[in-house]
Amino acid sequence: MNNMKKTVNTLLILALTSVTSITFAQQATDLDTLLLQLEKGQIAQSEQNKAREAEFNSRKDQQDKMLKEAENTRDQAIALSTKLEAEFQTNELDIANKTDALNKRMGQLKELFGVLQQVAGDTRSKFQTSVVSAQIPGRGEFLDQFAQSMGSTSKLASIEEIERLWFELQREMTQTGKVHQFNREVVLADGSKVTKDIIRVGGFNLISDGKYLEYIDETGSVAELIRQPSDRYLASANELSTSNNSVVPFALDPTGGSILGLLVQAPDTQERVEQGGSVGYVILAIGLVGLLIAIERFITLFLIGNKVNRQLKESVARDDNPLGRVMLVKDNNADADTETLELKLSERILKEVPVLTSRLTIIKIISVVAPLIGLLGTVTGMINTFQAITLFGTGDPKLMAGGISQALVTTVLGLVVAIPMVFISTLLNTRSRGIINVLQQQSAGIIAERAEKGA
Structure with a gap:
C-alpha cells in the first residue's frame, strides 16, 4: 500500500516537472535563459511544496483534535447508555415489586372494579333506549368515560365516580316510576320541528297531543312515530294527554318500544284488503x-x-x-x-x-x-x-x-x-x-x- 502511494507521488512530481519544463521551454530563446528559468522554476516549486506540506500538517492536527472530540463524545454516550440501562433495569424491578404489592393490597377490590365496569357498560346500554334520557340528556357521557377509565390499569375508580354511578342507577329507577311532563323539541312525521309538551310515562313511553313518540339516542332527538298504533291505543294516549291529574287507563309498552314497534308495523284493514x-x-x-x-x-x-x-x-x-x-x-x-x-x-x-x-x-x-x-x-x-x-x-x-x-x-x-x-x-x-x-x-x-x- 505504501509503495503504491510512493509511486503515485513520483508520477505527480514528474508530471509537474514536465509541464513546468515545457512552459519554460516555450518562453526561452537560448540555453542560458532556459537554464536560468529552470532554476527559478525549481525554487518556486520547492516553495509551493513546503506551503502544501505546512497546510497538510495543520489540517492533520485539526483532524486529530476533531477525532479526539468525537471519541470523547462517544465515550460519554456509552457511559450514559450504561447508566440509563442500569436505571431502567432497576425501575423495571421496582415497578414489578410495586405492582405485585398493589395487587396484594387490592385483593378483592380488583373484582369490584371489574363489576363496576360491567355495570357501567350495561347501564349505558340501558340509557340508550330509555325514554328518561329524552328528559335528562347527557347521562351516557359520564358512563362512557367511567367505563373507559375502568378499562385502564393505571387508573382506579374514585369514590366520587362510584357514587355518581350509584346516583345514575337510583335516578333511573326513581324516574321509571313517575309520570312527568316536560317541554322540548319534537320532530314531526313530516320532518318539521316543533316545541311541544311531552308526557313521559315512567321509562316506557312518550306521548304528545295524543300520539306516541320515540327517543333516538344516536341524535338525541324525540320524533313522532310515522305510523301510529290502532285507534284503541291512541284513545288511551289522548285520554292521558287531556287528563287533569286523574287516574286514566293507558296502553304502555313495558319493553320500552319493542312491542310498540311491532304494533305500528301491523297492517290495518285497508292494507290487508290491498x-x-x-x-x-x-x-x-x-x-x-x-x-x-x-x-x-x-x-x-x-x-x-x-x-x-x-x-x-x-x-x-x-x-x-x-x-x-x-x-x-x-x-x-x-x-x-x-x-x-x-x-x-x-x-x-x-x-x-x-x-x-x-x-x-x-x-x-x-x-x-x-x-x-x-x-x-x-x-x-x-x-x-x-x-x-x-x-x-x-x-x-x-x-x-x-x-x-x-x-x-x-x-x-x-x-x-x-x-x-x-x-x-x-x-x-x-x-x-x-x-x-x-x-x-x-x-x-x-x-x-x-x-x-x-x-
Missing part, C-alpha cells in the same frame, strides 16, 4: 252488491209484512198489500164456485210470490260464489309463491310474503262475505216464506168459508 289484490276487490264488490240487495229486501219485506199484519186486523180488503189483493179476489168472484175461487186464489198467490222472493236467489248465489273466488285467489297466491321460490329459493321469506298474503287474505275475504250472506239469505227466505204462508192460510180459509156456504 294484499288480496284484484281477487280481493272482486270479492268485496260482490259482497257489496249482495249487501245492497239484502238491505233492499229487508226494507221491502218489512213494509210488506207490516201491511199484511195491518190487513189481518181489518175486514175491508186493500190493494196495497198481497193479502188485500188476495182478499179482493174473493170479493171480485162472489158468484164463482169453490173450485173456480180456489184456482183464482192460487193464481193470485202465484203472482205475489215472485215479488216476495225477488233477488233472494242472487244473495244465495253470492254466499256460494264468494268462497270459491277466495279459493281462486288462494290458488293464484300460492302459484306466485312457488314462482318466487323457483326463482330466488327459500332464503328470503319477504319474497314469498306477497303470494302468501294474497293466498290467505282472499280466503278470509271470501269467508267474510259468504258467512253473512248465508245468514241474510236464511233470514230473508224465512221472512218471505212467512208472508207466503199467511197468504196461503187466508186463501185456504176463504175457500173453506165458501165451501161451507155452498153446502
Whole structure:
C-alpha cells in the first residue's frame, strides 16, 4: 500500500516537472535563459511544496483534535447508555415489586372494579333506549368515560365516580316510576320541528297531543312515530294527554318500544284488503252488491209484512198489500164456485210470490260464489309463491310474503262475505216464506168459508 502511494507521488512530481519544463521551454530563446528559468522554476516549486506540506500538517492536527472530540463524545454516550440501562433495569424491578404489592393490597377490590365496569357498560346500554334520557340528556357521557377509565390499569375508580354511578342507577329507577311532563323539541312525521309538551310515562313511553313518540339516542332527538298504533291505543294516549291529574287507563309498552314497534308495523284493514289484490276487490264488490240487495229486501219485506199484519186486523180488503189483493179476489168472484175461487186464489198467490222472493236467489248465489273466488285467489297466491321460490329459493321469506298474503287474505275475504250472506239469505227466505204462508192460510180459509156456504 505504501509503495503504491510512493509511486503515485513520483508520477505527480514528474508530471509537474514536465509541464513546468515545457512552459519554460516555450518562453526561452537560448540555453542560458532556459537554464536560468529552470532554476527559478525549481525554487518556486520547492516553495509551493513546503506551503502544501505546512497546510497538510495543520489540517492533520485539526483532524486529530476533531477525532479526539468525537471519541470523547462517544465515550460519554456509552457511559450514559450504561447508566440509563442500569436505571431502567432497576425501575423495571421496582415497578414489578410495586405492582405485585398493589395487587396484594387490592385483593378483592380488583373484582369490584371489574363489576363496576360491567355495570357501567350495561347501564349505558340501558340509557340508550330509555325514554328518561329524552328528559335528562347527557347521562351516557359520564358512563362512557367511567367505563373507559375502568378499562385502564393505571387508573382506579374514585369514590366520587362510584357514587355518581350509584346516583345514575337510583335516578333511573326513581324516574321509571313517575309520570312527568316536560317541554322540548319534537320532530314531526313530516320532518318539521316543533316545541311541544311531552308526557313521559315512567321509562316506557312518550306521548304528545295524543300520539306516541320515540327517543333516538344516536341524535338525541324525540320524533313522532310515522305510523301510529290502532285507534284503541291512541284513545288511551289522548285520554292521558287531556287528563287533569286523574287516574286514566293507558296502553304502555313495558319493553320500552319493542312491542310498540311491532304494533305500528301491523297492517290495518285497508292494507290487508290491498294484499288480496284484484281477487280481493272482486270479492268485496260482490259482497257489496249482495249487501245492497239484502238491505233492499229487508226494507221491502218489512213494509210488506207490516201491511199484511195491518190487513189481518181489518175486514175491508186493500190493494196495497198481497193479502188485500188476495182478499179482493174473493170479493171480485162472489158468484164463482169453490173450485173456480180456489184456482183464482192460487193464481193470485202465484203472482205475489215472485215479488216476495225477488233477488233472494242472487244473495244465495253470492254466499256460494264468494268462497270459491277466495279459493281462486288462494290458488293464484300460492302459484306466485312457488314462482318466487323457483326463482330466488327459500332464503328470503319477504319474497314469498306477497303470494302468501294474497293466498290467505282472499280466503278470509271470501269467508267474510259468504258467512253473512248465508245468514241474510236464511233470514230473508224465512221472512218471505212467512208472508207466503199467511197468504196461503187466508186463501185456504176463504175457500173453506165458501165451501161451507155452498153446502
